[in-house]
Amino acid sequence: MTENIEEMLTRKDINPTAMRLLVLDFLLKQSSAISLTDLEKGLDPSDRITLYRALKKFEEKGLVHSIDDGSGATKYALCENDCEAGHHHDLHVHFFCNTCRETSCLPKHHIPQITLPDGFKTEEVNLIVKGVCNKCVQ
């Protein structure tokens, strides 16, 4: 099982250190995107900065993508697709639940094409839907 995690890292050209294995293992257990603080609490006691750098490395290598859901803290989630170092292909919608404050990837919901005024060049699109998630709706 651990070998599987280790392979995931090496396949992405990430040195599988003890800390990084722990971080990836934790990420695999999540059902929603997590913040650095979530990770810190989940792997207590661990140094926040080390965790921060692990996430940054993962992002840089195309293993996780970061989400700015407007909560103030960047969230991180594993990439679904075959993202490459530097180039992410997770152009999907993200959902932020105003009730449980969890952020989820909606990988099946692609971001619609946005037509801009003349002279504007699109490089990236961030689409966050906020509301009530399926777990919180009654």
Next chain:
Amino acid sequence: MTENIEEMLTRKDINPTAMRLLVLDFLLKQSSAISLTDLEKGLDPSDRITLYRALKKFEEKGLVHSIDDGSGATKYALCENDCEAGHHHDLHVHFFCNTCRETSCLPKHHIPQITLPDGFKTEEVNLIVKGVCNKCVQ
């Protein structure tokens, strides 16, 4: 002219104090959304917290809306439409220029309908397009 600004405030049920007149006047002169720090620099010397509370009051009363463009600082822009206290109707796209780092409202670009999985309820949509704006494109 000042009366016009004053009326804008009173019409929104905002007490037109000297500070608030200055803030609204500054906002009217902008061609893009501004941060609290931008406002502070533009109205130097003024107390940052007072400006912060002016923006919050404006937002609460439906005179400005805030934009989270992922830059780290919340941006503010005057509402185009007849927003009411508490209920904003600026469901338009926002554009962040990666070159000049300015954030613009695209009020003519409405946010497309997003269909979510069963059980998800939409309350709000935040759509930020990042790229190069018409002024920076060469």
Next chain:
DNA sequence: AATAGTTTGCAATACCATTGCGCTATAGTT
């Protein structure tokens, strides 16, 4: 074993957002 490169942990820094609180200006009342 020595060396070079990588990772880690701690300290420090820089912003941004937000609240508490006393002072002041203003509006409303007598």
Next chain:
DNA sequence: AACTATAGCGCAATGGTATTGCAAACTATT
């Protein structure tokens, strides 16, 4: 006009997140 209640202002303080510097610890290689 004097008085009082309220609202606004300015300063201090706090809390949270992101990011970098640096030295110690660790790994891999010669």
